[in-house]
Amino acid sequence: MSFSLPDLPYAYEALQPYMSRETLEYHHDKHHLAYVNNGNNLLKGTEWEGKSLEEIVKGSFGKNAGLFNNAGQHYNHLHFWNWMKPNGGGAIPGELEKAIVSSLGSVDKMKEDFIAAGTTQFGSGWAWLAVKDGKIAVMKTPNGESPLVHGATPILGVDVWEHSYYIDYRNRRPDYLKAFVDNLVNWEYVAKLYAEAR
Numbered sequence: 001m002s003f004s005l006p007d008l009p010y011a012y013e014a015l016q017p018y019m020s021r022e023t024l025e026y027h028h029d030k031h032h033l034a035y036v037n038n039g040n041n042l043l044k045g046t047e048w049e050g051k052s053l054e055e056i057v058k059g060s061f062g063k064n065a066g067l068f069n070n071a072g073q074h075y076n077h078l079h080f081w082n083w084m085k086p087n088g089g090g091a092i093p094g095e096l097e098k099a100i101v102s103s104l105g106s107v108d109k110m111k112e113d114f115i116a117a118g119t120t121q122f123g124s125g126w127a128w129l130a131v132k133d134g135k136i137a138v139m140k141t142p143n144g145e146s147p148l149v150h151g152a153t154p155i156l157g158v159d160v161w162e163h164s165y166y167i168d169y170r171n172r173r174p175d176y177l178k179a180f181v182d183n184l185v186n187w188e189y190v191a192k193l194y195a196e197a198r
């Protein structure tokens with residue numbers, strides 16, 4: 001398969017004031033598109049041509065850095081657009097909430113740990129909720145890595161590359177993370193991925 005850039009699942013201004021039209025235009029139309037184009041060029045002639053995106057991400061990790069970085073970021077961003085929605089961050093679907101409380105103590109503790117993971121990821125990367133060994137865990141990864149290449153299944157991720165927040169929040173990464181958790185997360189999509197991961 002080759003990579004392609006999907007449209008955003010909402011209008012460019014739909015996430016304002018928490019994420020601006022300008023941020024989404026740069027982030028989706030330029031950054032994500034570059035991962036798609038570079039990934040397609042680097043995929044040509046490799047052993048992973050014709051494989052699924054997840055197989056390419058897992059297979060190229062540690063073996064083909066250029067391909068991995070672009071395929072990994074394509075995978076992360078495909079989900080990232082769906083991890084957000086207008087008027088997000090509300091109630092967490094019941095089964096998922098139970099699993100969060102059982103694994104991490106409480107919803108508030110999960111939010112606190114998730115924001116801390118994103119704040120302390122040094123340089124570019126992602127913070128995550130992932131299913132690992134049947135439990136929900138908070139993780140963080142550098143650059144284009146994800147829980148997929150660390151023996152876990154991602155169910156929520158937030159992009160902490162500066163291209164994701166610098167236009168709207170400048171250097172205030174913690175404020176961006178709080179706005180993401182409180183006002184942007186699409187918990188129904190997280191719950192769908194959780195159900196699939198179990």
Ligand SMILES: [Fe+2]
Binds near residue numbers: 164
């Ligand atoms: Fe990004």
